Amino acid sequence: MGVPLVDLQLQYQGIKDEVMSAFEEALASMHLALGPNCDAFEQEFSEFCAVPHTIGVASGTDALQLLLHAHGIGPGDEVITSSFTFIATIEAIVLLGATPVLADIEPESFCLDPAEVAERITPRTRAIMPVHLYGHPADMDAFAEIIGGSDIKLLEDAAQAHGALYRGRPAGGLGDGAAFSFYLSKNLAAYGEAGAITVCDEAIDDIIRHLRVHGSRERYVHRMIGYNSRIDELQAAVLRIKLRRLADWNEARRRHAGRYNEQLAGLSDLRVPIEKDYAQSVYHVYTIRSPRRDEIAAALAAEGIANAIHYRIPCHLQEALSDLGMGPGSLPETEKASDEVLSLPMYPELTNDQIDQVCEVVAKALA
Numbered sequence: 001m002g003v004p005l006v007d008l009q010l011q012y013q014g015i016k017d018e019v020m021s022a023f024e025e026a027l028a029s030m031h032l033a034l035g036p037n038c039d040a041f042e043q044e045f046s047e048f049c050a051v052p053h054t055i056g057v058a059s060g061t062d063a064l065q066l067l068l069h070a071h072g073i074g075p076g077d078e079v080i081t082s083s084f085t086f087i088a089t090i091e092a093i094v095l096l097g098a099t100p101v102l103a104d105i106e107p108e109s110f111c112l113d114p115a116e117v118a119e120r121i122t123p124r125t126r127a128i129m130p131v132h133l134y135g136h137p138a139d140m141d142a143f144a145e146i147i148g149g150s151d152i153k154l155l156e157d158a159a160q161a162h163g164a165l166y167r168g169r170p171a172g173g174l175g176d177g178a179a180f181s182f183y184l185s186k187n188l189a190a191y192g193e194a195g196a197i198t199v200c201d202e203a204i205d206d207i208i209r210h211l212r213v214h215g216s217r218e219r220y221v222h223r224m225i226g227y228n229s230r231i232d233e234l235q236a237a238v239l240r241i242k243l244r245r246l247a248d249w250n251e252a253r254r255r256h257a258g259r260y261n262e263q264l265a266g267l268s269d270l271r272v273p274i275e276k277d278y279a280q281s282v283y284h285v286y287t288i289r290s291p292r293r294d295e296i297a298a299a300l301a302a303e304g305i306a307n308a309i310h311y312r313i314p315c316h317l318q319e320a321l322s323d324l325g326m327g328p329g330s331l332p333e334t335e336k337a338s339d340e341v342l343s344l345p346m347y348p349e350l351t352n353d354q355i356d357q358v359c360e361v362v363a364k365a366l367a
């Protein structure tokens with residue numbers, strides 16, 4: 001029997017009745033966007049992240065763009081971030097006319113390396129935006145130290161890190177604002193597109209609430225040019241139901257990671273993911289690294305075990321970002337990681353037998 005990378009069907013079976021009755025209620029009211037479920041979700045997600053404000057938006061990509069926009073970032077400004085991420089992190093910067101400045105990662109956590117960031121600060125730097133990659137938080141205090149008393153903003157791409165802890169504090173409240181994605185396969189996922197921004201500053205919260213509805217909070221009165229980025233009620237209803245289970249689901253992911261780590265320990269040519277002493281990961285994905293990655297992937301595929309490479313081509317080597325002029329060799333740790341990483345099946349409902357089956361195939365491939 002094969003093993004999928006994620007099993008959304010299985011999770012749905014456990015919450016189906018609740019989801020259906022929430023959908024019926026929302027549809028009966030015909031209050032379909034920015035309604036009571038949205039308000040309640042924003043409050044509940046704020047509590048989960050220990051922040052004063054959450055603003056629901058249409059996707060994680062929008063969340064990043066609105067967060068940067070609300071901080072006034074635009075042409076002439078530089079935002080330092082990682083190249084080892086999903087392209088949306090960088091897209092949001094480029095779409096605002098600002099310049100992404102890509103720095104290398106720490107090879108152990110796969111997150112942005114503070115030392116690399118420090119070297120790239122210029123008078124034009126307006127923000128540092130680390131990505132909590134794979135569910136592991138970046139070293140936020142180190143970035144805060146680099147920023148010191150300057151007005152550079154510290155923003156989080158928390159799209160993969162709902163519930164992750166940095167020195168005991170949840171992702172989302174670790175800087176001047178954070179963007180979350182609720183894409184289908186995320187730890188907290190909608191049944192369509194959705195995202196959210198968390199912020200502490202009330203003035204920024206107000207700007208983002210304008211931006212998500214065409215620069216308006218009062219019908220047909222437009223304070224600024226904005227976006228169409230409402231979160232819809234059906235998505236907010238699903239997210240509320242899932243949020244109640246998220247801590248348990250994240251705990252299950254952490255247990256699975258522990259079992260993988262135990263079983264894969266000691267294999268030559270393989271490194272299991274680590275947690276830095278400041279971090280509690282939520283294992284959005286469970287990613288090993290090996291110079292023999294392609295052999296492992298082929299062996300898994302032959303047994304029907306799904307696997308994936310996050311990310312095969314780092315952003316600075318994507319054709320879409322060729323204008324940055326960063327050729328091969330410009331970010332060595334990022335490029336090495338791209339050649340070696342492999343994500344194994346990871347979702348809360350995964351069984352011990354399935355994990356053991358995956359590990360057996362990996363061990364055999366490396367024997």
Ligand SMILES: Cc1ncc(COP(=O)(O)O)c(C=O)c1O
Binds near residue numbers: 059061131160181
């Ligand atoms: C790190 C990262 N940033 C941003 C995004 C964009 O989120 P979305 O797909 O909801 O637009 C994603 C997910 O897809 C992501 O993984």
